[in-house]
Amino acid sequence: MSAVELTFTVNGRPRVVEIDPAETLLGVLRDRLGLTGTKEGCNEGECGACTVLVDGLPVDSCIYAAAATAGRRVETAEGLTHDGLGRELQAAFVAAGGVQCGFCTPGFITTLVAVLREDDKPSEEDVRTALAGNICRCTGYSQILDAVAATISGRNER
Amino acid sequence: MTVIGERVPRSDGQTKVSGEAIYGVDYAEPGMLWGALLRSPVSAGRITRLDTTAAAAMPGVHAVLTAADAPDVHAGWVLRDQRLFATDAVRYEGQPIAAVAADTLAQARAAAAAIVLEIEPLPAVVDLVRAMAPDSPLVHPGWESYVPAAGPDFPRRGNIAAECIADPPGVDEAFARAHRVISDEFVAQRQYQAYIEPKSAVGIFRDGRYTVHTAHQFPYNVRDRVSQFLDVRPSAVRVVGHTIGGGFGAKLDASLEPYAALLSKVVGGSAVKLVNTRTEDLLTCPCRENALTRLRSAVDADGNILARELEVIADNGAYSGEMPWLASIALHCARGVYRCGPTRVVSRLMYTNTAPTGAFRGVNGTYLYHAVERHMDHIATELGLDRRDYRLQQLITDGAEMPNGQVLADAGILREGFDAVESVAPWAELQAGRRPYRGIGIGAAWWVTNPMPGTAVVKLHEDGTVAVITAATDNGSGAVSMGVTQIVAERLGIPPTDVFVTMPDTDVAGFDAGSQGSRTTRIVGKASQLAADEVVEKLRGVAAGLLEAAADDLEVADGTVRVKGVPGNSIPIAEVAVAATNTVGPVQGTGSFVTPFPDFNPGCATGLMFPSFPTPTYHVHLAEVEIDPVTGNVRVLRYVVAQEVGRVISPDGTYGQVMGGVTQGIGYALHESLRIGEDGRYRERTLESYRLPLATDIPRVEFVPLEHPDPDGPFGAKGVAESPVLLPAAVIANAVSDAIGAPLNHIPIIPEDVLAAIQGSAGDVRSDEEVAP
Numbered sequence: 001m002s003a004v005e006l007t008f009t010v011n012g013r014p015r016v017v018e019i020d021p022a023e024t025l026l027g028v029l030r031d032r033l034g035l036t037g038t039k040e041g042c043n044e045g046e047c048g049a050c051t052v053l054v055d056g057l058p059v060d061s062c063i064y065a066a067a068a069t070a071g072r073r074v075e076t077a078e079g080l081t082h083d084g085l086g087r088e089l090q091a092a093f094v095a096a097g098g099v100q101c102g103f104c105t106p107g108f109i110t111t112l113v114a115v116l117r118e119d120d121k122p123s124e125e126d127v128r129t130a131l132a133g134n135i136c137r138c139t140g141y142s143q144i145l146d147a148v149a150a151t152i153s154g155r156n157e158r
Numbered sequence: 159m160t161v162i163g164e165r166v167p168r169s170d171g172q173t174k175v176s177g178e179a180i181y182g183v184d185y186a187e188p189g190m191l192w193g194a195l196l197r198s199p200v201s202a203g204r205i206t207r208l209d210t211t212a213a214a215a216m217p218g219v220h221a222v223l224t225a226a227d228a229p230d231v232h233a234g235w236v237l238r239d240q241r242l243f244a245t246d247a248v249r250y251e252g253q254p255i256a257a258v259a260a261d262t263l264a265q266a267r268a269a270a271a272a273i274v275l276e277i278e279p280l281p282a283v284v285d286l287v288r289a290m291a292p293d294s295p296l297v298h299p300g301w302e303s304y305v306p307a308a309g310p311d312f313p314r315r316g317n318i319a320a321e322c323i324a325d326p327p328g329v330d331e332a333f334a335r336a337h338r339v340i341s342d343e344f345v346a347q348r349q350y351q352a353y354i355e356p357k358s359a360v361g362i363f364r365d366g367r368y369t370v371h372t373a374h375q376f377p378y379n380v381r382d383r384v385s386q387f388l389d390v391r392p393s394a395v396r397v398v399g400h401t402i403g404g405g406f407g408a409k410l411d412a413s414l415e416p417y418a419a420l421l422s423k424v425v426g427g428s429a430v431k432l433v434n435t436r437t438e439d440l441l442t443c444p445c446r447e448n449a450l451t452r453l454r455s456a457v458d459a460d461g462n463i464l465a466r467e468l469e470v471i472a473d474n475g476a477y478s479g480e481m482p483w484l485a486s487i488a489l490h491c492a493r494g495v496y497r498c499g500p501t502r503v504v505s506r507l508m509y510t511n512t513a514p515t516g517a518f519r520g521v522n523g524t525y526l527y528h529a530v531e532r533h534m535d536h537i538a539t540e541l542g543l544d545r546r547d548y549r550l551q552q553l554i555t556d557g558a559e560m561p562n563g564q565v566l567a568d569a570g571i572l573r574e575g576f577d578a579v580e581s582v583a584p585w586a587e588l589q590a591g592r593r594p595y596r597g598i599g600i601g602a603a604w605w606v607t608n609p610m611p612g613t614a615v616v617k618l619h620e621d622g623t624v625a626v627i628t629a630a631t632d633n634g635s636g637a638v639s640m641g642v643t644q645i646v647a648e649r650l651g652i653p654p655t656d657v658f659v660t661m662p663d664t665d666v667a668g669f670d671a672g673s674q675g676s677r678t679t680r681i682v683g684k685a686s687q688l689a690a691d692e693v694v695e696k697l698r699g700v701a702a703g704l705l706e707a708a709a710d711d712l713e714v715a716d717g718t719v720r721v722k723g724v725p726g727n728s729i730p731i732a733e734v735a736v737a738a739t740n741t742v743g744p745v746q747g748t749g750s751f752v753t754p755f756p757d758f759n760p761g762c763a764t765g766l767m768f769p770s771f772p773t774p775t776y777h778v779h780l781a782e783v784e785i786d787p788v789t790g791n792v793r794v795l796r797y798v799v800a801q802e803v804g805r806v807i808s809p810d811g812t813y814g815q816v817m818g819g820v821t822q823g824i825g826y827a828l829h830e831s832l833r834i835g836e837d838g839r840y841r842e843r844t845l846e847s848y849r850l851p852l853a854t855d856i857p858r859v860e861f862v863p864l865e866h867p868d869p870d871g872p873f874g875a876k877g878v879a880e881s882p883v884l885l886p887a888a889v890i891a892n893a894v895s896d897a898i899g900a901p902l903n904h905i906p907i908i909p910e911d912v913l914a915a916i917q918g919s920a921g922d923v924r925s926d927e928e929v930a931p
Contacts, residue, residue, distance in 0.1 A: 036184040037177015039403070041354040042436040046845040049354050077177030094171030097810030100818065101634030102174030103354045103403030109175060131853040135845070137354055137404050138634050140821030141853040143814055 008069045010035070011079025019066050026050045026061035029076060037077035037106050041135070048134030051107035052076050058114045060133070075113075077106030086113050088151050098147035100138030108134050112148060121152055159716070161644045162873045163806050166654050168639040170401070170632065179401045182358045182373025187429035190360065191220055193421050194266035195414075196256040196273050197438065198248035201838025202283070202297075202511040205246060207276035210256060216272060218265035220425045223257045228420060232304065233386035235379065235411050237319075237478040239304045242387045242416055248277060249297055249476035250513045251839045252441040259421040259430045282511035282838035286450055286471045289317045289508045297476060297509035307386070312482060313765040319474040320482035320507040324489050324561060324763035326500040332465030336456030340540055342533050344453070345904040346525035346887070348473070348832035349446040349825075350842075351518050352850055355403020357443075358433035361418030368395045368419040373402035375409045375633050376672025377662040383412035384419055395419070399662030405633045406822070407517030408443050410674055411479055437843050444516020445832055447473045447481065447507075451529040456499070461541050461548055465499040468492040470526065474507045475514035481507055484521050486768045489561050491526035495572050495602045495776070496534065496552040501561045503763065511838040517674065519819060520883040523605065524826060525905070531601035531888035532903055535895065545892070546585045546600055550576060553602075563759030564770045571802050571866060572602055575778035578800035578862040583780055595785040596795070599892025600778070603884045607773035607877030608675025609753030612682040613668035616646060616689040618745040622717065622732030623656040624693070629670035630682040631662055635879050636811035637678035644807055645683045645872045649690035651715040652731065668750070676877025679807055680773065683872035685749040692747025697731065700738040700745075704729055753870070773868060773876050776802040779820075779885035783893040787916055790909030792828055792894055794855075797886070800862040804876030813861055815879035820859050823886025825851040831906050 003018040010033060017032050026043075029035040029052065038061060041049035045060040052061045053075040054068075080086025089109050093099050098108075108131065115122060115130045122130070127148050128141070136144060173179040210222040225243040232238040244255045256273050260266035283289050283297050296316055298304070306312065313321040333339060360371040368388065374380055377397040385392040402409065414432040421430040434442075449472040456464040470488045474481050488505035492498075518524075538548035556570040579600070588598045614628040626646055632638035638659050647654040660667065671677065694714045701719035702709040705727060713722050720728030738745045758770040782796040799816050806812050829849050833841040842848040867874020887905050894912065895901050900919035902911060 035177070036180070039181070039355070040183065041356070042845045044436070044844055044846060047354055077175075081176045090172070090175035093175050094167045095165075097168075097636075097814045099168065099171050099174050100636065100814055101353070101355070101402060101404040102170070102179060103181060105175050106177045128853040135354065135850050135852065137352055137406070137822070137850065138818045139814055140817035140819075140851070140856055140859070142817045142856075142858045143810065144853070145858075 004067065006066055006070055008071060009073045011075060021067055023066045024062055025052065025064040025066045025069055028066040029061060035076050035078055039103055039106060041103065048111065049104050049107045051110045051134065053110055053114055056114060056117065058111045077110060080109060080113055083113065085116055088154060089113060089147065092147040092150045096147040096150055097143040098139060104134060104136045108136065108144060116151065160648060161654055162648050163809065165810055166640055166644055166808060168636050169643050169654070169659070170639045181355050181401045181403050183355055183433055185360055185371050185400050187360060187362065190429040190431055191259045191261060191425060192263040192266045193257055193259050193418060193430045193432040194270040195254045195417060195432070196270040196275065198244060198251055198253040198255055198277065200248060200277055200279050201251045202280040203248050203277040204280065205244060205248060205255070206278050207274060208255065209274035212274065213258065213269040213272040216265065216269045218261035219269045220259045221421060222269065222273065223420065223424060224255065227424065229389035231386065231389050233383060234307055234478055235383070235480050236482045237304050237306055238386070239298060240477045249511055252438065252513055254417065257417045257421055259425050283317065284510055284512065284834060284836060284838050286473055286508050286510070289510055297511060312767060317509045318506050319478055319509045320485040320765060322486040322489060322503065322505040322763055322765035324501065324503040326502065328500040329465045329467065329502045332499050333456040336464055337459045338457050338540060339454060340457060340533065340537050341454045342536055342903060344451040344525065344529040344532060346449050346528060347906060348448045348515070349518060349830050350440055350443055350832050350848055351406040351408035351445065352845070352848065353404025353406060353408060356434040356436055356439040357409065357413045358431065359414040359418040360429050360431045361415065361422040362429045363419065363423035363427050369398065370395065370415045370419055371398045371400060372415050373400045375402065375405040375631050375674060377629055377631065377664055378669050379410060379672060380412045380415050381664050384416045387416040388420060396665045399631055402631060402633050405673065406519045407521065407674065410517050410672055411444060436845060440843060440848060441840060442513055444479050444514055446518035446524065447515035448834070449473065449525045451525060453529055453533045455533065455537060457537055457541070461537060461543055461551065463496065463498040463552065465501070466492065467502045469504045471506050471508060473512065473515055474509050475512045476509065477514040479514050479516045481515060483767045486763065486766045487522040488526060489763055490771055491523055491530060492561055494527065494530040494534065495554050495604050496549065497554055503561065512834055519822065519880050523603065523884045524823065524887055527601065527603050527884050528887040528891060528905060532891055532901070535892045536901065549600065549602065562762050562766070562770055564756050566604070566774060568866060569776065571776045571864060572778065574864055575602065575776055575800040575802065578864060579778050579780050579798050582860050582862060583796060583798045588782060595787055595897050596782065597893040597895070597897025598780065598782045599889035599896060600780045601885050601888040601892060603777045603881065604771065604774050605777065605881040605884060606675060606771035607680055607775065608671070608677035609755065609772035610671030610677060610681065611750065611752035612670045612685045613750040614682060614686040614689045616686060616693050616747045618693055618735050620732065620735045620739055622652065622730060622735055623658065624650060626657060626659040626686055627667050628659065628682055628686065629662040629664060629667035630678050631673040633673040635815055636808055637673070640808040640811045641679035642683050642686050646686050646690050648873065649687055650693065652717055676880040680871050680875050680877055681751050681753065683875055684751040687872045688749025688751065689747040692749070693745055696738065696745045696747070697734050700742060701729055701734045704734065704737060775876050775881060777881050777885060779889045781886065781889040781893045783890060783897060785894065785897050785912055790912035792907060792912060794824055794857055794890065796860065797857055798860045799882060800864055801881065802864040802866055803878050804871050805865050805867040805874030806863050807873060807875050812863060812878050816861050816882045817859050819879065819882025820886050821851050821856050823883040824856060824890065827887040827890040827905055827907060829906050829908065
């Protein structure tokens with residue numbers, strides 16, 4: 001397959017990369033841009049470890065065509081370190097014990113940034129439902145929910 | 159100020175949440191090649207043609223290896239029954255037959271797919287009972303030629319990979335005079351560890367030695383396995399650990415590492431990386447074994463158990479891994495935690511043409527406790543006794559002697575556990591509040607803290623911070639990033655943020671038995687505490703001169719060395735460190751620790767390879783469930799755990815292990831299952847069909863820690879992480895059976911089975927009329 005040029009924004013920076021037309025967004029992020037914070041757990045859109053935001057919406061980057069992001073904004077875990085809400089969630093995950101092995105964590109935080117940007121006070125049930133596409137094998141989810149609750153209440157205090 | 163028992167953020171937390179942490183799958187070397195394996199597509203057969211010519215000529219390919227290119231040796235953790243590549247016979251789907259190294263992963267996989275492979279299929283040995291029959295085909299016709307990796311051989315023959323038998327006197331006599339004999343049979347399926355990071359490895363052959371980069375629970379075991387397979391001495395292999403994306407027991411033995419190492423050697427030293435696809439990972443993972451358990455109890459009119467027989471037949475898969483060591487766990491679980499007369503135990507591990515099974519959190523215990531606790535419910539129900547009262551009546555107490563002769567001095571903690579659960583979820587209230595299709599279940603267990611050795615060096619920097627050099631792995635539990643870190647910080651009176659623990663490197667750190675059996679906080683924590691003690695002694699010695707005081711009058715606290723009772727007369731640790739470096743030399747301490755096996759009766763059984771349970775802990779669980787009578791779905795409404803933990807070092811870490819372990823147990827009870835077809839192949843092949851617990855499935859676990867500090871443990875710590883998975887299948891099965899009024903003895907309890915049970919026992923299901931007004 002002949003290479004094509006992809007122009008998009010990754011974590012606020014304009015990027016131009018040569019890609020194969022069939023390449024996944026996950027492959028481009030990890031292998032071409034070295035953004036290994038986005039993880040491959042299953043390569044079939046089941047586990048959510050590869051979740052990134054495309055124009056603010058969470059997608060499974062392992063089954064998302066990189067070419068479809070042309071001209072669009074992509075945010076990954078690395079980028080969310082420089083986002084106010086992303087940073088709050090990251091700190092809350094560490095403080096609440098929401099991280100164990102951590103392999104799923106970037107995907108969880110990415111999904112949650114999208115959820116909380118949309119609705120800054122979701123119920124726990126809404127959060128559970130929103131997280132049904134992200135699998136954590138370590139925590140049993142409770143301390144992740146605690147981290148979300150702490151983030152919500154922290155935001156409401158200000 | 160103490161940091162023990164305090165909420166301390168894990169030291170690797172920020173790098174994990176930000177995506178900076180380098181996991182095994184993220185690790186790369188300059189000029190690295192990629193590898194791929196050709197794996198057997200069938201479970202049993204004979205290789206009739208294997209031609210790598212075309213594959214070797216494909217673009218980007220550097221090497222294609224088969225059995226002919228590997229040393230002619232057998233390897234294995236307990237029994238040397240494996241070869242690196244299949245030679246003639248293939249014995250399970252997924253067994254490696256050839257390996258490729260190429261410039262890119264796509265090229266490597268394409269070349270592996272282009273290898274010409276023809277296999278004459280043979281009937282697969284799958285059924286555990288039929289595998290025992292004298293006319294069954296043998297999975298290993300040459301089983302007699304295999305030798306143990308260490309020590310004397312153990313009971314095994316034909317398809318029986320290991321056997322443990324206890325046959326004390328008086329069993330048959332007790333059955334002959336029993337008021338009732340209660341019998342049950344239980345079936346448990348395989349469970350996949352399903353860590354989210356698939357296995358990977360990078361191998362490098364350089365300067366005549368192999369270096370392997372891997373994210374692994376037990377780096378020293380990888381060293382040993384690579385050395386066996388590649389026929390070099392262990393010190394010719396260096397294993398470097400990286401952040402691990404979950405393991406739960408599946409990353410305790412080598413997997414891709416020896417292939418990566420050998421490929422690197424053959425291609426002339428370039429690094430070679432292999433990574434499993436999710437399907438490869440699932441098909442070849444040493445998952446929790448399926449098992450058939452039969453229980454018979456002879457009881458008197460009061461429910462006293464006069465004698466018991468337990469027979470368990472467990473699936474070893476095609477090769478042995480760690481499993482033969484674990485067969486004798488059946489002996490330790492056969493009575494559960496209840497009084498019982500002479501107990502006959504027959505535990506057999508069967509070779510089959512399926513993927514080798516292995517360790518998964520709560521090894522063997524999950525289905526053994528499921529069987530024992532379902533059986534206790536059955537006895538109570540038969541005799542018309544309340545299920546909780548009956549357990550309390552039969553509960554073992556301080557000084558109880560277990561079937562292996564081990565005496566449990568502190569078994570009375572179990573009653574405290576029942577009381578703690580009662581305080582959170584009173585049994586009578588739950589009974590009174592019963593509604594249709596709701597049920598409750600309760601159960602209890604005892605368990606081991608893995609005793610195997612560990613060591614640590616605590617090295618003091620001249621700025622007053624310390625490094626802890628150890629081959630221990632934090633598999634995510636926080637045992638290193640919180641537990642060991644807190645223990646060293648506490649001992650030295652410095653903040654946990656001033657303690658840096660290295661990643662494992664077998665060239666640097668001494669032997670460590672890996673992240674298994676809840677051992678790290680206790681064993682490595684204790685070794686680190688001893689190492690820190692040595693640092694403290696050296697600091698006091700040097701500071702004595704600086705403070706013009708006797709060393710015995712000094713203490714190390716609050717970042718200083720100071721005269722006891724004279725807080726003003728102190729000197730910062732950093733200054734003492736600098737002074738020490740320039741006078742007596744740099745300060746470091748070393749500690750090593752291993753827990754001895756408790757006394758047992760060696761004559762109690764044959765094949766007693768896991769003779770007793772060191773550092774026992776005690777556990778009581780309760781579940782309340784609700785069944786949807788239309789769909790058959792089971793929902794866990796409440797889950798309560800009372801667990802003896804020695805002492806809580808990290809409350810977040812402790813709760814995280816309980817919550818996470820129970821969640822894996824709920825999945826095991828209700829839906830997680832690798833089903834084996836008659837052809838020996840798994841039905842489930844991806845995470846789409848292998849369903850894992852989701853955020854919408856699991857209630858918050860209500861947890862009561864019971865603290866009984868162990869004088870030998872670091873600040874009293876015992877094992878915590880493994881045991882929460884032991885009882886969910888038991889208590890959920892009891893709760894579902896209670897809700898339906900019919901026994902459900904197979905796990906997982908899938909909706910079809912629930913519906914069939916409801917239809918089969920329509921008269922028994924509690925209806926609205928039966929509910930007290």
